[in-house]
């Protein structure tokens with residue numbers, strides 16, 4: 001019976017990308033660059049030698065690294081066997097995401113980080129997008145069923161989630177290199193859609209493989225089933241079967257060496273369902289118990305993160321923080337992370353960055369000496385934006401954030417009076433500034449003769465925006481950066497916070513712009529280049 005099940009399961013077609021991967025031979029060498037090597041392994045030594053130095057206690061094993069950084073909540077399988085497996089052998093690891101939304105969110109990043117660590121240590125990483133499982137919807141931890149999605153939304157979610165995951169994986173290579181882990185051809189990653197195999201699976205094969213292995217007692221005993229039936233909106237047969245579909249994914253992947261599944265802490269039950277299925281469907285062999293254990297499945301769940309205030313991590317005011325920048329701007333992502341509580345930031349640095357632990361301890365010591373500067377939070381925010389959106393975006397976002405801190409007006413004035421800068425204070429109405437390109441604001445503020453003159457100044461690097469310096473402790477110290485690359489929305493966000501904008505052209509021409517409402521501007525009887533046009537347009541639209 002078991003053999004028969006195996007024979008049916010084997011001929012499942014592999015997806016194209018998978019088939020490609022399979023043709024790449026699995027080298028037994030780890031290639032870790034010099035810098036990382038200094039921390040983790042000897043440069044370019046064989047897997048063998050590296051394993052020997054871990055066994056001798058000279059290097060940390062990958063599992064120890066994961067444990068030390070706080071990634072491991074629960075393990076399905078024996079800890080020491082997994083430790084040995086990850087040390088001795090190049091294996092495959094996977095984590096799945098159902099495309100219930102068009103983008104990854106910050107919560108997805110945690111299990112993905114474990115996959116990234118495995119990847120940069122030479123293990124084969126597989127991201128599964130649950131095109132098939134999303135049609136059923138994982139009921140885990142829910143009391144109410146998900147709203148059914150129409151076909152178009154499902155397809156568009158699938159496509160955009162896929163591109164989001166792909167972008168993440170691309171970013172990881174660059175981010176890893178910045179931290180000393182240099183990519184080589186043995187690094188292997190793939191993204192696969194489980195509808196490739198699940199939609200080809202016949203119901204009879206499914207029932208006779210997974211269906212006969214799963215026991216009703218165990219399935220009915222699961223908290224999700226009990227709670228949803230007793231306190232929730234009941235459970236459909238399809239939802240009840242969800243763990244078996246996920247189990248089948250793993251069984252499918254296991255046959256190509258994917259021995260580890262990683263998931264959020266709520267995924268433990270689904271992971272165990274997969275591990276049980278694999279154990280049942282794997283033919284008994286005459287190998288020793290140890291060899292058998294080492295060839296078996298292992299599950300790893302990451303902790304559920306809650307902020308110091310008890311909210312689910314990755315949600316701000318009840319909304320998810322997305323990794324797709326059209327849904328959550330890098331500025332907002334940075335802002336969310338920079339707002340991390342002092343009690344959380346060290347933990348997050350370990351979980352969401354590749355920074356070595358000694359560097360994290362060093363920054364924490366600096367942070368504790370002067371918590372007001374939020375040095376650790378800024379580092380966290382910058383690293384995560386770098387990982388998700390790349391280093392250029394991270395640098396821009398960080399300087400925009402620094403600029404958005406409200407300048408201290410009094411000391412700015414004092415500085416202007418004492419210094420060479422001719423600081424001129426002007427008012428501008430909201431409509432001339434809000435969501436306007438910086439070049440245009442230069443014109444309205446009287447710093448450029450026209451719109452195009454403003455654009456020319458910005459493009460030639462002759463126009464600047466000022467904000468309060470963070471590095472310099474003297475309050476109100478002005479720091480200028482070029483306006484080139486500063487977006488209208490960054491300026492808008494800045495104004496939203498402080499209502500003040502400091503712009504400079506050339507060396508000395510500085511305007512301190514206070515943004516007031518259109519009504520107040522009119523009441524004050526003020527005018528600025530471009531304001532008449534706004535008034536004229538408004539008068540025309542009046543009844």
Ligand SMILES: N[C@@H](Cc1ccc(O)cc1)C(=O)O
Nearest residue numbers: 096097098130133138246249
């Ligand atoms: N059930 C997982 C997603 C998933 C889908 C398929 C898998 O094979 C694995 C995981 C979740 O909801 O988070």
